[in-house]
Amino acid sequence: xxxxxxxxxxxxxxxxxxxxxxxxxxxxxxxxxxxxxxxxxxxxxxxxxxxxxxxxxxxxxxxxxxxxxxxxxxxxxxxxxxxxxxxxxxxxxxxxxxxxxxxxxxxxxxxxxxxxxxxxxxxxxxxxxxxxxxxxxxxxxxxxxxxxxxxxxxxxxxxxxxxxxxxxxxxxxxxxxxxxxxxxxxxxxxxxxxxxxxxxxxxxxxxxxxxxxxxxx
Numbered sequence: 001x002x003x004x005x006x007x008x009x010x011x012x013x014x015x016x017x018x019x020x021x022x023x024x025x026x027x028x029x030x031x032x033x034x035x036x037x038x039x040x041x042x043x044x045x046x047x048x049x050x051x052x053x054x055x056x057x058x059x060x061x062x063x064x065x066x067x068x069x070x071x072x073x074x075x076x077x078x079x080x081x082x083x084x085x086x087x088x089x090x091x092x093x094x095x096x097x098x099x100x101x102x103x104x105x106x107x108x109x110x111x112x113x114x115x116x117x118x119x120x121x122x123x124x125x126x127x128x129x130x131x132x133x134x135x136x137x138x139x140x141x142x143x144x145x146x147x148x149x150x151x152x153x154x155x156x157x158x159x160x161x162x163x164x165x166x167x168x169x170x171x172x173x174x175x176x177x178x179x180x181x182x183x184x185x186x187x188x189x190x191x192x193x194x195x196x197x198x199x200x201x202x203x204x205x206x207x208x209x210x211x212x213x214x215x216x217x
Contacts, residue, residue, distance in 0.1 A: 027169035031162045035086040035104065038158025042079035042111050045152040051121025053140035055129035062132055064140050066124040068152060074114035075152050082107035082159040089166050090173065097170050105163025112156030119149035 046068035054061040069076065085104035092100055118124075125140035166173075 027165050028173050031089075031165040031169075032086070034158045034165070035082060035162035038108060038155040038160075038162065039079040039083045039086075041155030041158065042075050042115075042152050045148045045155060046073075046076040046079075046115075048148040048151075049146055050119065050149050051125055051143060051145050053125045053129070053143045055132055055140055057132075061142070062129075064125050064128050064132070066121050066128060068115070068118075068148060070128070071118040071121045071124045071149075072114050075111040075156060078107040078111040078114070079155070079159065082111070082163075086162065089170060097173075098167065101163055101166035101170050103163075104166055105160050108156045108159025108161070108163055110156070111159060112153040115149050115152035115156060119145065119153075121145065121149075 048068060049065050050068045050071050052063070052065045054063050056062075082104055085100050085107060088100045089097055089104065120143070122140070122143060125143065129140040
């Protein structure tokens, strides 16, 4: 008996490539969803009332309320940066993608931290009390807080997770710029078509180019 040739032995099919492709699509979809959702939550929650209080005025108390944008504009600004970085992740490759993914993660972390630091809203309420009463020393009392600062922080954490996914799995994601890039190899120029003897205009064009229109006749 003769040994079977290597070409006739069936090779096992590799399942690693389809699995990696599926995992890449899942991580890509998760990053897009988390990043977009987190930015939307931050922008929405930053426009809601974060804290309420009252300023003492003659004859009673004047109610006060401050929104997230009055307390700090950092979370909303960082959410916009995060959205831009989320889009830019697909426009760059290699080291550029890592840098943009890091920016995405940092913008989410910054939005969460600044929202938590401004959760009390006390400084913004005091400033509003001084403005409404005309007394620079006036302060707000009877402070109450809402859950919107913590919702803002949660949105920042979603952006952070999207950035971490881009850092960890972004190497296998597709790039928008890849299809538009040239490989740098010279492209062959098409030779001009031979002039048609039955078309005088082709003969004149060949003469203008310095060619002999009778060479192929």
